[in-house]
Amino acid sequence: MTICRRLSALAAALALFAPPARAQRAASPLPAIDSASLWNTLGALSADSMQGRRMGTAGNAAARTLLVQRLTRAGLVPLAPGFVQSFAVTGRDTTVKQGVNVLAMVRGADTSRALVISAHYDHLGVRDGQVFNGTDDNASGTAAVLAIAEFYARHPPLHTMLFAFWDGEESGLRGARAFVAAPPLPLARVAALVNLDMVARLDKNELYAAGASPYPFFRPLLEATAAVSPVKLLLGHDTDDQGKSNNWINQSDQGAFHAVGVPFVYFGVEDHPDYHRATDDFGRVDAARYIAAVRTIADFVRRLDQSLDATVPARPVK
Numbered sequence: 001m002t003i004c005r006r007l008s009a010l011a012a013a014l015a016l017f018a019p020p021a022r023a024q025r026a027a028s029p030l031p032a033i034d035s036a037s038l039w040n041t042l043g044a045l046s047a048d049s050m051q052g053r054r055m056g057t058a059g060n061a062a063a064r065t066l067l068v069q070r071l072t073r074a075g076l077v078p079l080a081p082g083f084v085q086s087f088a089v090t091g092r093d094t095t096v097k098q099g100v101n102v103l104a105m106v107r108g109a110d111t112s113r114a115l116v117i118s119a120h121y122d123h124l125g126v127r128d129g130q131v132f133n134g135t136d137d138n139a140s141g142t143a144a145v146l147a148i149a150e151f152y153a154r155h156p157p158l159h160t161m162l163f164a165f166w167d168g169e170e171s172g173l174r175g176a177r178a179f180v181a182a183p184p185l186p187l188a189r190v191a192a193l194v195n196l197d198m199v200a201r202l203d204k205n206e207l208y209a210a211g212a213s214p215y216p217f218f219r220p221l222l223e224a225t226a227a228v229s230p231v232k233l234l235l236g237h238d239t240d241d242q243g244k245s246n247n248w249i250n251q252s253d254q255g256a257f258h259a260v261g262v263p264f265v266y267f268g269v270e271d272h273p274d275y276h277r278a279t280d281d282f283g284r285v286d287a288a289r290y291i292a293a294v295r296t297i298a299d300f301v302r303r304l305d306q307s308l309d310a311t312v313p314a315r316p317v318k
């Protein structure tokens with residue numbers, strides 16, 4: 001957002017999410033995302049070679065190359081030439097930087113409205129010689145959205161899904177704002193946004209979903225998701241009741257969509273001691289909890305897709 005448990009944990013996670021026997025399948029209704037690939041992607045995006053993925057840097061471009069290669073291999077439809085939407089960002093010192101979103105699509109049986117599933121892939125870069133790897137913020141959401149995109153490429157959804165990887169979030173939601181300013185499809189056809197930002201550090205096994213206060217029609221779906229989730233899925237952080245800083249609506253890319261009236265659900269964890277520090281590293285992530293969080297989010301996406309017409313009203317866009 002703006003403003004290791006090592007190999008044993010990995011082995012446990014992989015065993016936990018190995019293809020279930022027939023008898024277990026009914027008891028484990030969560031979507032079968034590729035958890036080993038998810039974990040490997042998190043490690044790759046967190047590597048020092050990505051140099052903290054700051055907008056306009058070679059490390060940021062390397063992360064983008066990884067995304068484009070994987071989306072191409074999975075057979076997703078580019079929403080822009082080469083999957084990329086470029087936009088200019090003028091800094092306070094009037095220098096102009098180029099930001100680049102990565103945008104892909106899987107067509108649904110019903111193409112009248114679309115879901116946008118998103119995460120920002122940029123982070124803070126290198127400061128005073130230290131690489132800010134940004135594993136939780138937001139390699140975690142980026143790897144998750146990629147895994148969900150690859151899942152839906154294999155299992156086409158009912159409704160068209162757009163998968164968006166935003167650049168420039170750390171500079172003020174720049175990529176999401178650029179998308180909203182020049183959307184590849186009319187925003188009235190975007191039924192809802194599901195945004196992920198910081199979904200790896202479930203230090204208390206808690207994951208938050210924000211959005212049900214301004215958009216209460218999401219609440220039953222979120223409660224149904226929470227009921228079968230292996231993590232504690234909590235609703236909140238979408239009002240000023242606990243003070244403005246605890247209202248996350250404008251603290252990540254969903255703010256750009258909320259501003260034009262697109263309903264959203266945002267998934268993320270509360271701040272932790274490594275937030276926006278050079279210690280936000282891969283080695284501090286509990287693999288089993290991260291994978292469980294991503295499967296929970298994928299379960300919500302599936303429920304939303306399957307019940308979209310009964311859940312989310314069509315609307316005029318501001």
Ligand SMILES: [Zn+2]
Nearest residue numbers: 001137138197
């Ligand atoms: Zn973030």
